[in-house]
Amino acid sequence: MEEEFVDLKKPGRRTNITNLHHCHVECFYTVLDMQIQEFNDRFDKINTELLGCTVSLIPFGSFHEFDQSKLVRLSEFYLEDFCSMELISLKHQLGIYIDNIREDKRFADLESLGDLARVMMETKKHLLHPLVYRFLKLVLTLPVVTPIVERCFSAMKIVKTTLRN
Structure with missing residues (x-):
């Protein structure tokens, strides 16, 4: 990979770049740009923001991605699911929730939102943080009740398979 890249269109001309550089810049970044463009074509701004904010709730890595402002x-x-007082209370409950959950060893090795909801029920934390639990249930139903998102994931699967081949 450290050898000089030879352009097959102009084999006699020196390129002054390595094969590794060519793979990164010409191949990898091109495919990455194509996938990002496909993602942007399939998801509108609101869906992209919903998915980006949802990542903040995922328990992987001891809640490494937790971001209260995104949540x-x-x-x-979800303005129809929470009144204004509940939204204010949710903001406070999220801070208490993350401190409580990070200290509990039973939540250390969780990998998905489904696991998080199950362990919250088993440990009765859903009673301590009812608004967070309701919020978690809403987030869990998001992919199920949004067929547009499901179709987009299917399209991304096709694009990824085509690009891999």
């Missing part, structure tokens, strides 16, 4: 933003999409 508050995500809750604003």
Whole structure:
């Protein structure tokens, strides 16, 4: 990979780049740009923001991606499910929730939102943090009740398979 890249269109001309550089810049970045463009074509701004904010709730890596401001933003999409007082209370409950959950060893090795909901029920944490649990249930139903998102995931699967082949 450290050898000089030879352009097959102009084999006699020196390129002054390595094969590794060519793979990164010409191949990898091109495919990455194509996937990002396909993602942007399939998902509108709101769906992209919903998915980005949802990542903040995933328990992987001891809640490494937890971001209270993103979760508050995500809750604003559910105005029909939370009254204004509940939204204010949710903001406070999220801070207490993350401190409580990170200290509990039973939540250390969780990998999905489904696991998180199950362990919250088993440990009765859903009673301590009812708004967070309701919020979690709403997030869990998001992919099921949004057929557009499901179709987009199917399209992304086709694109990824085509690009891999």
